[in-house]
Amino acid sequence: MGLFTKFLNLFKSGDAKEREANVEEYEDLFLESDFGSSLSYHLSELLLKKAKEDKVKDASSIRNIIKDELSSLITSFDFEPQRGDLSVALLLGVNGSGKTTTAAKLGKLFKNKGYSVILGAADTFRAAASEQLVLHGERLSIPVVAPVNAGNPAAVVYDTLDAAASKKSELALIDTAGRLHTKDNLIKEMQKVDKIVNSRVDKEHYYKFLVLDATSGQNLFNQASVFTTSLGIDAIILTKLDSGSKGGAVIRISKELNLPIVYTCTGEGYDDIKKFNKDEFLENLLK
Ligand SMILES: Nc1nc2c(ncn2[C@@H]2O[C@H](COP(=O)(O)OP(=O)(O)OP(=O)(O)O)[C@@H](O)[C@H]2O)c(=O)[nH]1
Ligand SMILES: [Mg+2]
Incomplete structure (x- = not known):
């Protein structure tokens, strides 16, 4: 199961206070995804901060917040070996x-x-x-x-x-x-x-x-x-x-x-x- 499906299952709509309490439960989902404890904590804190700013309206907004954050943490590498030499x-x-x-x-x-x-x-x-x-x-x-x-x-x-x-x-x-x-x-x-x-x-x-x-x-x-x-x-x-x-x-x-x-x-x-x-x-x- 991908994370978004898990977000959908866990998300509880409700008033702003209820949503804030709800996002704290997401840490376990990150741990299950092998993110490790410090990154999982970091992401759940980020969600809490966004919830306090009332930016967590639904599972899709959680997905976008997490995707942006993860995207800033990983880098890609281009392997283009030279031609004509070893x-x-x-x-x-x-x-x-x-x-x-x-x-x-x-x-x-x-x-x-x-x-x-x-x-x-x-x-x-x-x-x-x-x-x-x-x-x-x-x-x-x-x-x-x-x-x-x-x-x-x-x-x-x-x-x-x-x-x-x-x-x-x-x-x-x-x-x-x-x-x-x-x-x-x-x-x-x-x-x-x-x-x-x-x-x-x-x-x-x-x-x-x-x-x-x-x-x-x-x-x-x-x-x-x-x-x-x-x-x-x-x-x-x-x-x-x-x-x-x-x-x-x-x-x-x-x-x-x-x-x-x-x-x-x-x-x-x-x-x-x-x-x-x-x-x-x-x-x-x-x-
Ligand atoms: N499903 C899947 N199997 C893979 C993939 N890459 C390698 N394998 C399989 O994983 C097994 C181990 O792959 P190897 O390439 O022999 O691994 P290795 O690192 O050389 O292993 P050692 O020589 O024992 O150190 C083999 O059965 C591969 O066919 C992959 O991307 N997907
Ligand atoms: Mg080998």
């Missing part, structure tokens, strides 16, 4: 968030735009991980650099950047592991990978995308803050918006961690990816 995008995130699938989707998207694309399978933790990316590469006719030895993502990154240089690739999409023996190990490995890319590619042509599964709810905030603090993230790719979750958790992430959103994904198919559209995202959340 850009690198590293796909980061916890296991199962959709990194490998998204690498393939982006591969197809940019190949279709005429970019020369290469994929790097730097998830060397599981043998099946590189096989998954190699298969995508075969289906999409995109070259994939796969690990020679298990357990050495840094080597795959070197090899991918070497291959990109010799093929004159314009976009290297590097898939990474979502799970190592411990979370600390994962972050340390990713920091090594990050160092290598940084030493080989200009900062402005190096992008770190954090892939977040919309169905993970409030857990997303912790994931995002760990990756942001230890690696620095340029933008979020939000996956699985087709699975019922509306991705409300990303608003707090965008606001508090200052992270824009670059793409949203709505399925397992190669074409189920599109540029983040703030208005569409909020319309869906507030349906």
